[in-house]
Structure formats: structure tokens, C-alpha cells
Amino acid sequence: MSRIKIIPLQFAGVEVLEQMLPLISARFKIETLVSTHRMDLTPFFNPVRSQYNANDIIQKMVPLVDEGDKIVGVTDLDLFIPVLSYIFGQAYLGGSVALVSGHRLVNARYGLADDPKLFSERLLKCIIHELGHAFGLKHCLLPGCVMVSTTYVEEMDQKSDQFCRSCKIQLK
């Protein structure tokens, strides 16, 4: 029986993740749980960039996957991949592992008032987007679809946490 496992990796809001489980489970029609796996991300810190290397973390997560499962690491730490200054998340198309960072989803990062509800909406969109990739979906151009590629948090706020009709069909 396949499952989605969410792994908090130096992420403070585990209860935020727990609240999302029914939503994620319903979206992918697969059991979803928060895993008790833990991993130290210290070795992935790049002192020059003051960020953590997402590709290396994903590589390290691969052995944690049980056959047929998808796992999503969620962290508060700032992630990068070598070609980009930062990323909200990363997953390999059709792979088993996804990684999401809440670091740049917090309003305080942009000098705005704290908004826990908005943070959790953004985080949910990131998790569903990266899981979408893990389930084989590419980026979508239809405005509003969760699979639209986003570089800035404002763009994140313009899309929904839902798959468009075409992405939904492909997901099946």
C-alpha cells in the first residue's frame, strides 16, 4: 500500500503539517502521514551562500523511501540549487522524493506582518506542487493551477492549491 510520508527536517510547525494531512491525502487519494524519520541537515550547509543544498539533501533522502511511497521533506531552512539563488521546493519528475522550504514563505521575510494562515496556505501549495512533480506532472501554464511554476511568493499567492482539469486527468 503506497503512502505519502511528510518528514519534518528542522521544521518548527509540525502541527501545521498534521492539519494538512487530510487535504493532501484527498488530493492524491493516498494515505498521508507525518513520518518520525529525522535527518541532520548540517552537512548540507553551504557557508558561502548561507543556504542548504537541496539536491544533496534529496539524494540523502532517497534511501529513506519504502517501495511505492513518496516522501516530502519540509524544512524551515533556506534551500538552493546551484543554478538558482533560492528555491521553494524541489522534486525529480516521477521520483519518490520531494523537498520543500518554508523559509521564504513567511511574511516577516518581506517586512510584512506575520500571517500564519497565509504561511500554511503557501506551504500547502508548495507541498502539493512538488508532490505533483513526484507523481509525474510537469509545469502547467494555466493560471491558478497549483502546477504553475513560481519564482516569487506573490506568484504563489496568485495560484490555488488545486490541480487544473488537465493536470488532474494526467495525475490519474
Ligand SMILES: [Zn+2]
Ligand atoms: Zn515545479
Ligand SMILES: [Zn+2]
Ligand atoms: Zn494544471
